[in-house]
Amino acid sequence: MHEADQHDAWSAGRSYDEYMGRWSGAVAGAFLEWLDLPAGLDWLDVGCGTGALSAAVIERCAPDSLIGIDPSDGFVRHAAGIVTDPRARFEVGTAEHLPAAGDTVDVVTSALAYNFVPDRIAALREFRRVTRPGGTVSFYVWDYPGGGVGFIDAFWKAAAALDAAAGGLDEAVRFPFCTAGSLEDEVESAGYSDVEVVALEVPTRFADFEAFWHPFTLGAGPAPGYLASLSTDAGERLRRLLRDQLGGGVVELTARAWAVRAPA
Ligand SMILES: C[S@@+](CC[C@H](N)C(=O)[O-])C[C@H]1O[C@@H](n2cnc3c(N)ncnc32)[C@H](O)[C@@H]1O
Structure with a gap:
């Protein structure tokens, strides 16, 4: 495991939902509206996590x-x-070795997972292998490099101000390819054409500072994993800095995802 991956704690479902799943679910509706695919298709949700996108597809x-x-x-x-x-x-399965036979689904989709896949080109080839001719490959990722995920961006900026080592853990640094242009180029480099990329933005509103902070304390995801690795004192220093920056009242931010689609 790389240094930066060690805090990617993906396992505790309820904690993850409170930290991230709810915002992924918010993007999922806009994403599926944009895909605008007909009923009666066979779908594969890669990196489904706690099922935010899967639930939206069913619904x-x-x-x-x-x-x-x-x-x-x-x-x-x-x-x-x-x-x-x-x-x-x-x-259980990974994007690079999908547990599905060739030409068996109509839509491969994926929410906020593509950037965590170690071999993304292998994954894109797998997406095409399992998709029937005429099918669709699609996914969305957060716009980390553009500072598009306000609550994560605020966390890492404050963390880096207190701990130089935190700078390298920021998803904006780890995932520089999460821009419209780089995603389009990358998907094309795996052999796709007619790649489309659009921005989807959702509001992320926290009733007060504690509602903003609490999900980071639950341990699921890179920033919560980093916080869990700090001493109690260091964690408290980070909490106070963010509290000073954001204030104690309502915290209203936005989260922007890049949505990608291409014919298989
Ligand atoms: C930020 S979560 C997204 C989960 C869910 N799709 C959502 O939108 O809430 C990232 C997910 O990627 C999964 N993941 C990590 N490496 C993966 C890989 N190689 N193949 C597929 N999924 C992977 C993690 O287990 C985790 O569930």
Whole structure:
């Protein structure tokens, strides 16, 4: 595991949902509206996590079937407990070695996971392998380099002000390819054409500073994993700095994702 990956704690479903799953769910609706795909398709949700996008597909897209895959056994079990529709099933697996035969789904999709896949080009090739001719490959990732995820950006900027080592853990530094241009180039380099990339933005509102801070204390995800690695004193210094910067009242920020689609 690389130095920067060690805080990517993906396992505790409820903690993850409070930190990130709810915002992914908020983007999912806009994303599926943009994809605008017909009913009756077979879907594969790669890096499904706790099932934010899977649940939205079941709710909005009238699929024939949906398979969610994720390397985290804890997330897969959590998703299966939440998305109980009989058309959906969840399995442990990775994007680079999808547990699906060739030409068996109509839509490969993925939410906020593509950037965490160690071999993204291998994943893009797998997406195409399992998708039937005429199908769609799609995903969304946060706009980390553009500072597009306000609450994560605020966290890492404050963390780096107190701890130089935190600078290298910031997703903006780890995932510089999460820009519209780089994503388009990368997907094309895996052999796709007619790649489309659009920005999708959702409001992220926290009732007060504690509502903003609490999800970071739950341990699920890179920033919460980093916070968990700090001493109590260092964590408290970070909390106070953010509290000074954001104030104690309502914290209103936005989160911007890049949505990508291409014919398989
Ligand atoms: C930020 S979470 C997104 C989860 C969910 N899709 C959502 O939108 O809430 C990132 C997910 O990527 C998964 N992941 C990490 N490496 C992966 C890989 N090689 N293949 C597929 N998924 C991976 C993690 O287990 C985690 O569930």
